[in-house]
Amino acid sequence: MFIKENIALSENGFVFNPSTGDSFTMNNTGKEVIMMIKEGKDLTLIADIMVDRYDVDRNTLERYLADFLNDLNVYNLLEEEL
């Protein structure tokens, strides 16, 4: 799973898809996840990091993460189908 190469992500969480003109605003956790995907981290590692970083149990985190990844896919930001 990769974020499409041409997707622009700014420090403040603004995401722009130059192919479609769509733009999105990420909250801090969304931005962290998308940055980690861009860095090539796999989902297990991303989940490990987020569980360590935030007061959340693993099951809840994985559910939110799956929802978020599904959104990224729906909005055409991922290179591969999930």
Added chain:
Amino acid sequence: MSRRKVTVAVTGLNNIDSPGPGIPVIRGIKESDDLDARIIGLAYEHLEPGIYMKDLVDKTYMIPYPAEGKDALFERLMEIHEKENLDIIIPNFDAELFSFIKLENRLADAGIKTYLPSIHQFEERNKSNLPAFGEKYGITVPRGTEVFSIQDMNNTLRSMNYPVMVKGKYYDAYPAHSFEQAVSYFEKLTAKWGFPVILQEFIKGTEVNIIALGDGEGNLIACVPMRKQYITDKGKAWGGITIDDESLHRIAKKIITMTKWKGGMELELIRSSTNELYLLEINPRIPAWVYLAVGAGQNIPEALVKLTLGMEVNPFTRYDVGKMFIRYSYDMIVDLELFSRLTTTGEL
């Protein structure tokens, strides 16, 4: 290097809620480093805002409506030419293009250059000819047909699924969800634009637009795709953003190359939910959002003037992606004296 002096007449000064392209075309020409342009506005209505924008339009003359015929237009243009010594005319309305194309040679004989598609090119991309155009050039277009009466429309709609796009001969399009709605749009459109009305298959998806400039030899000189971000109730872009999509460049290049299009054009496309691109319309002139292309690095009005003058123009190779335009309205205060001078003398 000194800038080349040129007198350019421009139509489409109606910078209103459904704006003509005249004012953004003028802005592009005025921003040229190579041209020193005197701008002559050609107006149909006394309240076209561009007439009163004296920082952009040096002088304006009223001209007859296209319905009065090309001879009346030519006569008026010659009167204006006598006073202003026009080098170039850039017509910006679909409805007037036919007359200007027909007058191309007579204008050229009088020393006025234009840079327009041929009558064949103009007719071929006509809304009602679009299905044949798509078939000829291998471009996907929605199914469509022209109708001349409500009975005709009733027969056609039996083989189509709602919603159906009901489109005017030159401008305006509405999605009809029932026969009753289609009839109401048919009457509205024929009252405004005449016959025929075009019925087109409705394609659900994301609309994208491309502005392109062809040199008549098959070369794509300029090409900028845009996605509308804010659309008015008249379907006009009030905000948009340049995008980067190779498939859009390919389709623009294909059309310009295969048709050997001469002049500006706007392609209206829709990307369906299955990622297929449909060509909805080809507008045979520069669109009103052309200043976005200028701002993104392709000064298309300047390039058009240079091509018209026979100057060398290299095809643009890049533009800024993610550049936006946001339209706004602005109230000018105009003295009655200016308005009365225009209405009584036909010039300002």
